[in-house]
Amino acid sequence: MGKVTRCITTDGAIMMMAADTTDIVASAEQIHGTSAVVTAAFGRLLTACSLMGQSLKGEDNSISLQIKADGPIGTLLAVSDAHANVRGYVGQPIVELPLNRQGKLDVGGAVGKNGNLYVVKDLGLKEPYVGQVPLVSGEIAEDITSYFAVSEQIPTVCALGVLVNPDLSCKAAGGFIIQLLPGAIEEDIVFIENALKDLENVSSMIAQGMTPEAICRLVLKGREVEVLDESACEYRCNCSKERIEKALISTGEKTLRELAEGGKTEEINCQFCDKKYYFDTQDFLRLLKQCKS
Numbered sequence: 001m002g003k004v005t006r007c008i009t010t011d012g013a014i015m016m017m018a019a020d021t022t023d024i025v026a027s028a029e030q031i032h033g034t035s036a037v038v039t040a041a042f043g044r045l046l047t048a049c050s051l052m053g054q055s056l057k058g059e060d061n062s063i064s065l066q067i068k069a070d071g072p073i074g075t076l077l078a079v080s081d082a083h084a085n086v087r088g089y090v091g092q093p094i095v096e097l098p099l100n101r102q103g104k105l106d107v108g109g110a111v112g113k114n115g116n117l118y119v120v121k122d123l124g125l126k127e128p129y130v131g132q133v134p135l136v137s138g139e140i141a142e143d144i145t146s147y148f149a150v151s152e153q154i155p156t157v158c159a160l161g162v163l164v165n166p167d168l169s170c171k172a173a174g175g176f177i178i179q180l181l182p183g184a185i186e187e188d189i190v191f192i193e194n195a196l197k198d199l200e201n202v203s204s205m206i207a208q209g210m211t212p213e214a215i216c217r218l219v220l221k222g223r224e225v226e227v228l229d230e231s232a233c234e235y236r237c238n239c240s241k242e243r244i245e246k247a248l249i250s251t252g253e254k255t256l257r258e259l260a261e262g263g264k265t266e267e268i269n270c271q272f273c274d275k276k277y278y279f280d281t282q283d284f285l286r287l288l289k290q291c292k293s
């Protein structure tokens, strides 16, 4: 299981969320068969989404992060529920790129730098909240920071990390988001800057077995810290034949008619979890009726 912990300093100045998403990213790699750099990019987005999902207040709320840019990965999508359970989709699961100048997986190169990050929050209202920012670097953590600064006007630090084993399995994954609350003062900004100066990579801390709470307490060392909430979370899809039917109906009458006239049983895979659903001519005719009504 993954874990997300949300903490606040008792003076009400700083909020911090940290996540261990190793198991989530491991599942994502297995389901989508991603190459190393895609596992890193997709894993970072899933981790950010899980962290942001933990802040949702309503039981039925959800949040999705989507990146559309000019890199070879194509579209990246992650969706989280209010308990930090995530699922996602990646346009091109296999991308091979040389390591970047720092000798690391070239996430920015795979994602692309020209494009946008879209944040959609379904808070149970009539219309979902939609935020959009241009990408800063395609490295994802910086793009999330920019989203909070531009769209939500919240000073934020975001760190995301994924370590991939030579056999392509996920060694460790995690991240954190630190936010200044309205009561924060200049001193708090300096405090965070100093705390981050000599901090190890978040994925290394996870690989050493540090829990999300321990990471929060390390970064906020010197402050009194209260744990607000904690979720055990996993890669979780909520697909069902009914949901796939709704998606099929939305493809329109023409497509459904062609499928019905094809006379074959079609296998349709869930894009998020690869579960297989089967539809025969009778199914397509039934959906065609619903499409018209």
Ligand SMILES: [Zn+2]
Residues within 6 Å of the ligand: 237, 238, 239, 240, 270, 271, 272, 273, 274, 275
């Ligand atoms: Zn599914």
